[in-house]
Amino acid sequence: MTTTTYSKLILEREGFRFVEKGIIELNSKPDFRLQMQDEYTKRWHDVYLFDNSMQCSIAMEDIEYAKWLTDQPCYIPRLGPLTWFKSRHSYYAHLALWRKRDPHKICKTGSIPVMSIPKVGA
Secondary structure (H helix, E strand, O other): OEOOOOOEEEEEEOOEEEEEEEEEOOOOOEEEEEEEEOOOOOOEEEEEEOOOHHHHHHHHHOHHHHHHHOOOOOOOOOOOOOOOOOOHHHHHHHHHHHOOOOOHHHHHHOOOOOOOOOOOOO
């Protein structure tokens, strides 16, 4: 597949290694690869072959994308003072619990309006 066998290290970051390994015979473009180190033997092995240099550069910039390519947990939101909520309803429910389970205290502050729920049969 490749005409030359040289291996050039581009970047090593967070357990990943980005290398250029020769030239592809079919299109005469550089062969970019993502490698990971084996825990026991400490040897590097290819885990992903990039389609082009643009995909390799994106993976070098966004390490979460490299994790996604290798089926590792990625793009996990950071939990801070506010928790990650999937919908607006769960956000307001969390605030109601936070303010001692009284949803009317939310509108007394004036900063967060309470959504009005229409009555059935009205």
